[in-house]
Amino acid sequence: MAVQAMCRLPIIDFSKEDLKPGTSSWLSTRNKVQSALEEYGCFEAVYDKIISLELHNEIFGSAKELLDLPTEVKAKSSSDISYFGYTGEEPDRPLFQSLGINHASTLEGPQSFTNLTQTFTNQMWPAGNNQFCENALSYAKKIVELEQLVKRMVFDSYGVKKYLDPRIQFYNLRFLKYRVPEMDEANVGVENHTDKTFLSILHQNEVNGLEVKTKNGDWIKMELSPSSFVVMAGEVLLAWSNGRIHTPFHRVILKGTKARYTVGLFSFQSGIIQTPEELVDDKHPLRFKPFEYFKLLRYHYDLDDARKGNESTVKALCGV
Numbered sequence: 001m002a003v004q005a006m007c008r009l010p011i012i013d014f015s016k017e018d019l020k021p022g023t024s025s026w027l028s029t030r031n032k033v034q035s036a037l038e039e040y041g042c043f044e045a046v047y048d049k050i051i052s053l054e055l056h057n058e059i060f061g062s063a064k065e066l067l068d069l070p071t072e073v074k075a076k077s078s079s080d081i082s083y084f085g086y087t088g089e090e091p092d093r094p095l096f097q098s099l100g101i102n103h104a105s106t107l108e109g110p111q112s113f114t115n116l117t118q119t120f121t122n123q124m125w126p127a128g129n130n131q132f133c134e135n136a137l138s139y140a141k142k143i144v145e146l147e148q149l150v151k152r153m154v155f156d157s158y159g160v161k162k163y164l165d166p167r168i169q170f171y172n173l174r175f176l177k178y179r180v181p182e183m184d185e186a187n188v189g190v191e192n193h194t195d196k197t198f199l200s201i202l203h204q205n206e207v208n209g210l211e212v213k214t215k216n217g218d219w220i221k222m223e224l225s226p227s228s229f230v231v232m233a234g235e236v237l238l239a240w241s242n243g244r245i246h247t248p249f250h251r252v253i254l255k256g257t258k259a260r261y262t263v264g265l266f267s268f269q270s271g272i273i274q275t276p277e278e279l280v281d282d283k284h285p286l287r288f289k290p291f292e293y294f295k296l297l298r299y300h301y302d303l304d305d306a307r308k309g310n311e312s313t314v315k316a317l318c319g320v
């Protein structure tokens with residue numbers, strides 16, 4: 001299978017000020033989002049008016065400071081959900097580590113994120129670290145805005161806006177680090193996988209490495225600027241959309257002599273996830289039975305590695 005450096009994912013500009021539902025720029029952006037997600041499961045969002053270069057630099061300064069803490073400190077960020085807390089030094093992913101802040105529910109709005117970020121910061125730096133807390137919070141709020149904008153466009157494109165419910169969504173903001181491989185080490189940062197999210201929004205430092213597989217099996221190597229974000233559909237969105245939206249396989253391959261950092265916002269839905277009845281008809285018979293998110297996650301972690309990298313977990317769990 002070819003690795004294509006030149007082929008790019010669609011690039012969609014979210015910096016326009018008049019991006020309000022019903023306007024012509026809303027409609028044209030919404031249509032681009034829908035076709036990019038249906039064809040690639042992924043696109044590059046340009047969002048430079050919202051995340052300034054200054055905030056970009058600050059958030060990556062914070063990511064480095066956080067991930068350079070001693071392992072025993074980072075391990076304090078535990079979570080009963082696999083991959084939501086600290087992961088690192090795993091034998092099959094020696095280059096990779098990551099640490100997440102959970103936003104369990106948006107019921108209380110931004111205040112609950114403020115409290116969680118503060119608690120997380122105090123756990124990592126008992127003497128406090130206001131700078132980290134401020135950076136993580138202002139960054140997360142802005143990326144949540146982008147996630148909600150994309151989600152609103154997706155629901156709007158399929159005519160099912162009435163099912164948008166902020167009370168059932170939750171987020172995990174993660175800081176990821178890939179160290180430079182030693183001479184005799186493989187350069188795979190994260191192996192081939194699909195995300196088990198609703199949407200994933202990824203933002204990297206200047207070190208490229210993300211590769212996305214197209215439907216016809218080619219790999220696109222992402223080359224991203226500081227104002228770009230990769231918006232990617234997870235398997236929950238594949239099932240919710242009755243298979244209309246694609247969920248791409250992707251991996252991270254490292255080259256060069258600098259560590260790669262990524263900051264990711266991963267979105268999820270609580271409760272039972274089911275395809276809206278409007279997306280099911282004679283031409284599109286139901287492809288996925290309703291499922292509960294944590295069941296999907298548990299099922300995924302019980303799969304053996306070969307199946308994890310080769311098939312859709314949601315199809316295996318609840319495909320009709």
Ligand SMILES: O=C(O)CCC(=O)C(=O)O
Pocket residue numbers: 176190195202204210250251252262264
């Ligand atoms: O570092 C990246 O760009 C990709 C990370 C990723 O695929 C993941 O955390 O699921």
Ligand SMILES: [Fe+2]
Pocket residue numbers: 193194195250
């Ligand atoms: Fe991923």
